Amino acid sequence: MGSVQTTSSDIPMIELQRLNKWYGEFHVLRDIDLTVRKGERIVICGPSGSGKSTMIRCINHLEEHQAGDVIVNGITMTRDVKRVEQIRRHVGMVFQHFNLFPHLSVLDNCCLSPVWVKKTPRKKAVDTAMMYLERVKIADQAHKYPGQLSGGQQQRVAIARSLCMHPDVMLFDEPTSALDPEMIKEVLDVMIELAEEGMTMLCVTHEMGFARTVADRVIFMDEGQIIEENDPETFFNHPRSPRTRAFLGQILGH
Amino acid sequence: MLRPFDSLPRRGRGPLWRDPAARALVFQVLLLIGLASVIGLLVHNTLQNLDARGINTGFDFLDNRAGFSISQTLISYDGNSTYGRTFVIGLLNTLLVSALGIVAATIIGFTVGIARLSPNYLLAKLATVYVELFRNIPLLLQILFWYIAVIRSMPSPRQSLSLGDMVFLNGRGLFVPAPEPQTGFWFSVAALLAGSVAAMLMARHNRQRQSRTGRRLPMGWIIPALVLGLPVMVFLVSGSPLQWDVPALKGFNFSGGLTVLPELLALWIALSIYTAAFIAEIVRSGIQSVPKGQTEAARALSLPPRLTMNQVIIPQAMRVIIPQMTSQYLNLIKNSSLATAIGYPDLVAVFAGTTLNQVGQSVEIMAMTMAVYLVLSLLVSLLMNIYNARTALRER
């Protein structure tokens, strides 16, 4: 894996400002401040329960925050359904458990949203879907159903499905955690390729090799807050917080 | 040299009684002999008993004159009709109340089941109360309640409850206006057919149009306009060729219009309410069986809630719901036989009841009655198997 060229600009894509969230009485996200610029690749890591998934799920309103602001592409998130849908069109998301629609073929999974939401002519939607399926090297399976594919193949379809909406930013919520080891690489390769093309990406992942190669910034979260944030070189070689050090020690096995 | 296995025979299968295949064979032969002798004994006893009581055998009685009257007949019937005809009348009455019950139970059940999932606490609780109340009270009790305590206790025809002087409800039943088609009404029927065909063609055209241009016609308006609007327009243009025979009070009872017997009404209400409680549970659990991740994925793809429901949740929930619903429909059909407790003339009441009492050929009559339900059950499970095979999710 060679290092990926940084292509990020100054245009802010996502801004989280003093974001706070509670589950009942439990304070899950505490004063999160984060700006993601266009073209930037960010990897978020941290122990389980640290709020990293919750944070990226606030960006497309799968979780509702209670205080602070989420601004995507200049649009401030509110509870207004139309506005939420408008924001979601710019934000693709890949889930840990793929969440493909089992009753639709791979191709229909990819075409569903372009056809119904973007009103793309189906023929054109199919062409776009085939192009992206080609890119994730799974075009030959287009007419199969998700249940007939392996985990790695399903996750690649899920990535293609998100790309079909031409998002400006992609969120990855532990995309390789549910995969068998031999399938992790095929998914990471697709993600690296995507990064090379300049896609803005936010990845929650424990794949530190991926973080070293691809990330512009690595963020470490614990107890619902951002503890440390740095370029991968500094982050991995000179972590400042003892918590970061402990975490890296565990995950890298030294 | 050690030969540890010397004590066991080298080949062969050991003694016969230790061979599982031989044991299975013997056991099955014994079972067959046992079954055959029990059935033989029963048949022997039955024949002897029938002979001793002077009861005929065979199905000749079906051609004999029945000579009793039936309170609700969907096809022509009088005292001179045969027992074969009473069988058909009973069967039709069973099918009538079942069909009415299935429609009402489905509507109520879906409404209540979806209400149980409402974010509104009060509505969800109300739906839960409905389900827990009605499914935990015996159906027969509910039938008797509606029949004896509600409908038969209604005021006499003179004081009936009425709806706009068109529909009347009293202790003798429900009286509704009956449609009487005049000449020219068939144009409206033809328009309904034409509208439906046109709607289907439009739907196909719409798919093609979407494929080419990405735009959809507002089918939510077009389909009702074609299926309902067209016939209504034809109906009005052709001079409303339909008259209503409105029931009117004559003497002590209503005449004219359509009469829904109190027995039918009570049975229909009870069957619908009872079965709806079970259907509501099926609908709720079916929708909840779709993993949360599916909704999240649809939302992440910016599908609005209605589309998420129609394109993602419902197609998956239906696979769970439909087979269970069908078994509820079968239960409803079987439960409609409780009609006999309040005297609604269903198959069991007129055939296994009155006819059996008159003819006495219980073996033939019970066999025919049970066969009807068995055939219905087998038919439905056959259809269900086909459905399941066709909609099964394809997996590795």
Next chain:
Amino acid sequence: MATSFFRESLISPRKPPVSRQGLRGWLHENLFSGPVNSLVTLLVGALAIYALVPVIEWALIKAQWVGDSRADCSGDGACWVYIETRLGSLIYGFYPEAQRWRVDIVFVLFVVLGIWLMVPAVPGKKVAALVGLLVFPVVAFFLLSGGFGLEHVPTRRWGGLMLTLVIASVGIVGSLPLGIVLALGRRSSMPLVRGVCVVFIEFWRGVPLITVLFMASVMFPLFVPEDFNIDKLLRALVGIMLFWSAYMAEVVRSGLQAIPSGQGEAGAALGLGYWQRMGLVVLPQALKLVIPGIVNTFIALFKDTTLVLIIGLFDFLALIKAGTSDSSWLGFAIEGFVFAALVYWIFCFGMSRYSQFIERRLYRGH
């Protein structure tokens, strides 16, 4: 480009904003989160009040609770006197009054046994099950029917809630073992055994219980030698048992299917024979798994005991129904049915809650 950031001191958790807390937060979230939600709340609330107030008024506030004749009930409320005056017959049917203590003993035994079997904390479930299946039915039979110096009370004098419970208990105790045998048979490798079980199960599941009871009352006498007279109640009980055993078999079968085949194979590897394998390894696991399904079948069976009124047995509901045509108490049908509904509902709802409780316990256990 990369910003560097490091937090020296952690942010400690804070309380959520006020609107998310307590009663106000709850009301907002569940009842008034938007205009549609608020409208639904108001509509449903109004409907509930509109329907509930008269019912409560009728059943409790304006109701007549004490008295001993029809004349005591003149108000608008429910006449519970009507129920009180016939409570004895509703519970015991036509059982001779001097002998009712025998029924009471059976009731007490029944309750004790029920608690022993159903409360997880009480030890000795296997003993309880054996007592329930073998000892209790015999004791109860002699107490109710007579013998050993007790006066004989023929079954035609049995009735009311007592008869309902007798039918339900016999149905439950009889259909479960038969259902287990049928379920094993349906999964047997012997084609004839499998075929017989499939036909048997599908036959009973395909016909309504009413026709089974009709069969028991009109056809059963034809099956036996002429001078052989079998009690009407017993005939109905046999029909009910056969009918429900088919449903029970399907529930048990679903449990058997859920047990991995490795379990049976492991048993075979240990040298266990078929019955040992089933009885010691497979069935205990399978039955535990389907307790909720078994209880649900019990509930259905309990509700359907009411059908015996159609063939002329006087169970609890039959006596309530007979009361509606009692000429000295006309016009109290609603009270009768509401009371009956309440009794059946308590039994059925209690059982379904119990089944959910067991399900949760099982779920935790895995």
